[in-house]
Amino acid sequence: ALAAAAYARVELVEKRGEFAVRGGILDVFPPTEEHPLRVEFWGDDVEEIRYFKVADQRSLEVAEHGLWAPPCRELL
Known part of the structure:
Protein backbone atom coordinates (compact mmCIF):
# COMPACT_ATOMS: atom_id res chain seq x y z
CA ALA A 1 0.00 0.00 0.00
CA LEU A 2 2.84 2.44 0.76
CA GLY A 23 11.23 -7.77 11.20
CA GLY A 24 8.26 -6.49 13.21
CA ILE A 25 9.13 -2.82 12.69
CA LEU A 26 7.87 -0.45 10.01
CA ASP A 27 9.54 2.95 9.66
CA VAL A 28 7.75 5.50 7.48
CA PHE A 29 8.28 9.22 6.81
CA PRO A 30 5.02 10.82 5.61
CA PRO A 31 5.44 14.07 3.67
CA THR A 32 3.27 15.91 6.22
CA GLU A 33 5.27 15.01 9.36
CA GLU A 34 8.25 16.75 10.95
CA HIS A 35 9.75 13.40 12.06
CA PRO A 36 9.36 9.88 10.69
CA LEU A 37 7.29 7.29 12.57
CA ARG A 38 8.20 3.82 13.81
CA VAL A 39 5.41 1.26 14.06
CA GLU A 40 6.22 -1.76 16.23
CA PHE A 41 4.15 -4.90 15.67
CA TRP A 42 3.55 -7.90 17.88
CA GLY A 43 2.28 -10.43 15.37
CA ASP A 44 -0.57 -8.70 13.53
CA ASP A 45 -1.19 -6.17 16.31
CA VAL A 46 0.32 -2.70 16.53
CA GLU A 47 2.17 -2.49 19.82
CA GLU A 48 3.37 1.11 19.63
CA ILE A 49 3.80 4.05 17.24
CA ARG A 50 6.59 6.51 18.03
CA TYR A 51 8.38 9.33 16.27
CA PHE A 52 12.12 8.89 15.72
CA LYS A 53 15.09 11.05 14.78
CA VAL A 54 16.61 10.55 11.33
CA ALA A 55 20.14 11.44 12.52
CA ASP A 56 20.55 8.61 15.04
CA GLN A 57 17.37 6.54 14.43
CA ARG A 58 16.46 6.79 18.15
CA SER A 59 12.83 6.80 19.20
CA LEU A 60 11.16 9.97 20.46
CA GLU A 61 7.69 10.45 21.96
CA VAL A 62 4.65 8.29 21.29
CA ALA A 63 2.58 9.43 18.30
CA GLU A 64 -0.75 9.99 20.01
CA HIS A 65 -2.61 10.49 16.72
CA GLY A 66 -1.36 7.23 15.20
CA LEU A 67 -0.10 6.95 11.65
CA TRP A 68 -1.65 8.73 8.70
CA ALA A 69 0.38 8.26 5.52
CA PRO A 70 -0.99 10.44 2.70
CA PRO A 71 0.28 9.89 -0.85
CA CYS A 72 3.72 11.32 -1.58
CA ARG A 73 2.57 12.64 -4.94
CA GLU A 74 -0.60 12.66 -6.95
CA LEU A 75 -1.03 11.76 -10.59
CA LEU A 76 -3.34 13.93 -12.63
Whole structure:
Protein backbone atom coordinates (compact mmCIF):
# COMPACT_ATOMS: atom_id res chain seq x y z
CA ALA A 1 0.00 0.00 0.00
CA LEU A 2 2.84 2.44 0.76
CA ALA A 3 4.57 1.70 -2.55
CA ALA A 4 1.27 2.32 -4.37
CA ALA A 5 1.13 5.73 -2.64
CA ALA A 6 4.56 6.57 -4.15
CA TYR A 7 6.65 5.81 -1.05
CA ALA A 8 10.11 4.38 -1.78
CA ARG A 9 11.23 1.25 0.07
CA VAL A 10 14.73 1.73 1.48
CA GLU A 11 17.03 0.07 4.01
CA LEU A 12 17.13 3.13 6.29
CA VAL A 13 14.55 5.94 6.34
CA GLU A 14 16.26 9.32 5.91
CA LYS A 15 13.81 11.57 4.09
CA ARG A 16 10.12 12.16 3.45
CA GLY A 17 8.41 9.61 1.22
CA GLU A 18 10.51 6.63 2.33
CA PHE A 19 9.66 3.48 4.29
CA ALA A 20 11.65 0.53 5.63
CA VAL A 21 10.63 -2.86 7.03
CA ARG A 22 12.79 -4.78 9.49
CA GLY A 23 11.23 -7.77 11.20
CA GLY A 24 8.26 -6.49 13.21
CA ILE A 25 9.13 -2.82 12.69
CA LEU A 26 7.87 -0.45 10.01
CA ASP A 27 9.54 2.95 9.66
CA VAL A 28 7.75 5.50 7.48
CA PHE A 29 8.28 9.22 6.81
CA PRO A 30 5.02 10.82 5.61
CA PRO A 31 5.44 14.07 3.67
CA THR A 32 3.27 15.91 6.22
CA GLU A 33 5.27 15.01 9.36
CA GLU A 34 8.25 16.75 10.95
CA HIS A 35 9.75 13.40 12.06
CA PRO A 36 9.36 9.88 10.69
CA LEU A 37 7.29 7.29 12.57
CA ARG A 38 8.20 3.82 13.81
CA VAL A 39 5.41 1.26 14.06
CA GLU A 40 6.22 -1.76 16.23
CA PHE A 41 4.15 -4.90 15.67
CA TRP A 42 3.55 -7.90 17.88
CA GLY A 43 2.28 -10.43 15.37
CA ASP A 44 -0.57 -8.70 13.53
CA ASP A 45 -1.19 -6.17 16.31
CA VAL A 46 0.32 -2.70 16.53
CA GLU A 47 2.17 -2.49 19.82
CA GLU A 48 3.37 1.11 19.63
CA ILE A 49 3.80 4.05 17.24
CA ARG A 50 6.59 6.51 18.03
CA TYR A 51 8.38 9.33 16.27
CA PHE A 52 12.12 8.89 15.72
CA LYS A 53 15.09 11.05 14.78
CA VAL A 54 16.61 10.55 11.33
CA ALA A 55 20.14 11.44 12.52
CA ASP A 56 20.55 8.61 15.04
CA GLN A 57 17.37 6.54 14.43
CA ARG A 58 16.46 6.79 18.15
CA SER A 59 12.83 6.80 19.20
CA LEU A 60 11.16 9.97 20.46
CA GLU A 61 7.69 10.45 21.96
CA VAL A 62 4.65 8.29 21.29
CA ALA A 63 2.58 9.43 18.30
CA GLU A 64 -0.75 9.99 20.01
CA HIS A 65 -2.61 10.49 16.72
CA GLY A 66 -1.36 7.23 15.20
CA LEU A 67 -0.10 6.95 11.65
CA TRP A 68 -1.65 8.73 8.70
CA ALA A 69 0.38 8.26 5.52
CA PRO A 70 -0.99 10.44 2.70
CA PRO A 71 0.28 9.89 -0.85
CA CYS A 72 3.72 11.32 -1.58
CA ARG A 73 2.57 12.64 -4.94
CA GLU A 74 -0.60 12.66 -6.95
CA LEU A 75 -1.03 11.76 -10.59
CA LEU A 76 -3.34 13.93 -12.63
